[in-house]
Amino acid sequence: MVRPSSHIGEPLRQLKALRGKDVATVCEGRVQSGAEFVDRIAGLSIGLRRTGLEPGERVSIAALNSEWYLEWLLAVPCAGGIIAPLNHRWSVEEASEAIREVGASMLVVDRHCVGWCVALRELCPSLKWFVYIGSGESPTDRTLMTAESLMHLAGDSPQLELIFSPNWITLICFTSGTTGRPKGVSLSHNALIVQSQAKIAEVGYSSDDIYLHVATLCHVGGISSALAIVMANGCHILLPKFEIRAAFGSIAQFRVSAMIVVPSLVSDMASYYHSTTRSSADESAEDMRTFPSMKTILNGAGGLSQDQLKVMKDIFPSAKIMSAYGMTEACSSMTFLLLHNPEAKAAQECYDHFAACNKTLNNQTLKLSESWQTFHKGGVCVGKPPPHVSIRILAVNEELTTLGRISKNFTSMKIKGDDGKQSSSTSWLPDIWDTTRRRIIGIGSSEQPVLLEQDTHSNYEEGVVTVGRVLTRGPHVMEGYWGRPEKTREALRTDGWLDTGDVGWIDEAGMLWLLGRQKDVIKSGGENVYASEVERLLVKHPAVSSASVVGVPDQRLGEAVTAMVRLERGWEWADGRPRSKDTTTQNSVSESSLRIHCQQQGLSRYKVPKYILVQEGEFPVTSTGKVKKDSVRDMAIAQLGSREVTSGTSSLILKHSVPPDGNLIRSRL
Known part of the structure; x- marks a missing residue:
């Protein structure tokens, strides 16, 4: 490991000096100045140390996006601890596996995840402290510490102190494991600093930016972009959950200038935008149907189609649109590509090279x-x-x-x-x-x-x-799992x-x-879904003898999780067609019952297959006995046929004869 040249909390001093009286965070009507934001981080950091948190100890956080979440992402590293965010969409079982994986000594929750605490007290013996973040006390468990009680330990006018963990690691970001066991990616101060500087240099973030947090702060894309805005001395607009109407409202109200997106979100925005503009009575109110304040959009977790890019240019006519390729192990973005520059004279300026x-x-x-x-x-x-x-x-x-x-x-x-x-x-x-x-x-x-x-x-x-x-x-690469x-x-x-x-x-x-x-990963709605994890849980059902899980094209999600299963003898599919040679079949299983089974096994909702199909006969295999996933994918698409597959607010026609489009090769922000 290389000793960090700087601490990830160092930019906070500049933020307080340059944005002390200006607005730094906005969330659900709560507004903080730069000075208030930094002082709360300093107070939390001191409170953590006085509570007994030692340098190098891990702190897990499970919450929706908020200014409180952002404070903890910085306060824990300032205290010398290591922050380990949990996905609020996980099941309790998945959260407990992650906590045990890193041996976290503290769990921070908000109103959305406070219900986990009862189970996690039993499942995770390493946890010594439980902290509630939000207004007032926990609504369900008043034995939890609060962020305010920790800050009280720091006294008046706390001064920011920066302490390193013994191993220089500041963040453990989880990426789904191929066996269902999460892997914690260890990222250093240097990695986060270089990533922040890269986004400032390539995307162009500055102190003039008003940044809308669209990505969740438990993912490396959301974290790295948030830290880049902190380093650039920008302003943060936070929504607990992404909701299309609220997002457009925030963009208009606060004149948002920057955000990051994923393809599924773009599809949702396009559908809402078109439905709103079609129903608008005042067709001349062009400025009400576009958002000229938006200057920078960074897309990740998958490539944008030409249709998606066009609608983004229509909605945000002044925005430079970029795409990034990356992964958690590389602390987010490894490459950047300019897709559209509204200031360029030629309309196709960004496509000259790769069009050729x-x-x-x-x-x-x-x-x-x-x-x-x-x-x-x-x-x-x-x-x-x-x-x-x-x-x-x-x-x-x-x-x-x-x-x-x-x-x-x-x-x-x-x-x-x-x-x-x-x-x-x-x-x-x-x-x-x-x-x-x-x-x-x-x-x-x-x-x-x-x-x-x-x-x-x-x-x-x-x-x-x-x-x-x-x-x-480079310095952006993880220290390891x-x-x-x-x-x-x-x-x-x-x-x-x-x-x-x-x-x-x-x-x-x-x-x-x-x-x-090479990795058998399905990118669905910006989330990683490992096929083997879903397969392992499907075959636990008594009706399923074997399963193969693939991703099929989906315009909104990028890829839809699709399972093909072979049934055990004595079982039939619920549509009445027997799937075995046993004519005395007594048991039946359905697509919905297998989905319920997956959820009961602790599988997160976004990992549960959208489509479950029955395979007649053996799965095609290679000479070494490995299932040919490309053939399984073709068979799944063939079964789905040319019928229209509805996906939320968008749809896609799947045709077996059409080869995969380049946009299906998914990048990771």
Whole structure:
């Protein structure tokens, strides 16, 4: 670990000096100045230490967005503690697993999550303190400490003190585990500072910004953006839960200038906006139906379709629209891409580069072995990394080995192994010409992974592009998974490179393109859903002999969680059609009963499959016995057929014959 050059709480001193009397936070009618905001953080920090919190101890928080939540995100690190936010959408079982994972000694809850405390007292013996945040005392448990009682311990005029944890970690952000057990991503002061600086530099946050918190503060995207606004001395507008009408009302009332979004939210905003404008009696009131105060929008957790981008430009005509690709393990954003600049003279200024690339790749198909889908048009462009963030492509040896014969034109690519030695001998590297005959697509297949000397800062060799795993290195990278050294070794190489699990390539302009994910993750509504976790719970039902879970295209959610199940003998589907050869079937099971089963097993609502389909016969498998998820996905789409699948306020026609769109390759903010 590298000793931090600065503390994440350091910008608070500047915030108090520059925004002391100006509004810093607004939430449900409560308004704080910069001085009041910083003083409360200082008071909480001192109160925590006087209560007995030691440097390095973990504090979990489960709450909706509020200024109180934001205060705790900073107060705990200022006291030398490590803040470990919990997802308020989790079940109690999932929350208890996360608390036990990090050994949290304190739990902070609001009105929404206070009901967890009774169960967690029994399930989590490490918890010594329970604190309620909100107005007054807890409505259900008056034995809980309050934030105000902690601040009282600090006395009058508390002074901000900055203490480091012994291991320099300041935040543990949870990412769902493949077995249902959450992994805590340990992030340092340096990681959060570099990420904040990156967002200020690339997105352009400043002290003039009025920022609407759309992302929840339990996710790294919401946390990193909040800290960037703190560092930029901006103003925070917080909504406990995102609700479309309230969001538009806040944008209009407070003249919001910046926010982050995800594709599902954009779809909801578009539907509400169109329904409102269609019902408007005064068609001339254009300024009431658009929001010119919005200057910056950052999209994450998935690519925006052209239709979504168009409606965002219509609603926010003055906004610069950007997209980010990232992950929790990289402290949020690793690359940024400008999608639209309203100040540019040419309407297509942001598309010149990758539109040209798509033209040359239009007929190209990359077949990444039997376990991968066929992706068209070279993937989706996610932009370039900010300063201090490096991206490289790693040739891999597992399933990326079937791309064809050796091309003598490929032998000039510079190769560097883990030992640092360069080689131009590539006789073991297969490659394939694309159909335009202008590019060679190469995949490494050596026994040892080989790092290709191709990154976003190096010279691109004309005519050659290498496809492989996307790696990143820099101060933004996690220190590891808390208490999970084996998982840390799987993700972090000894040379400091983090394997993202994504597959892509870098073009001649240094732009990163994503082709897909190695990890079996479904991105649904901005949340990560690990298929194996859902599968494990489905097969606990006596009717289910095996299950395979995939994501199918969904315009609002990005991907809809979809399960295909095989039934045990003696069971039939509730629609009356027998699903086994046993004609004496007595038991039946339905889609709704399996959903209820998942919830009873402690699965969060957003992870419960939207569609549950029955599979006749065995699932298709590879030569090594692994289920072919791409084939399962095709079968699921075929079963759903060409019927219209309604998704909230938007819909999507699923057609088996249509190949996956590049926008389905999901990035993570």
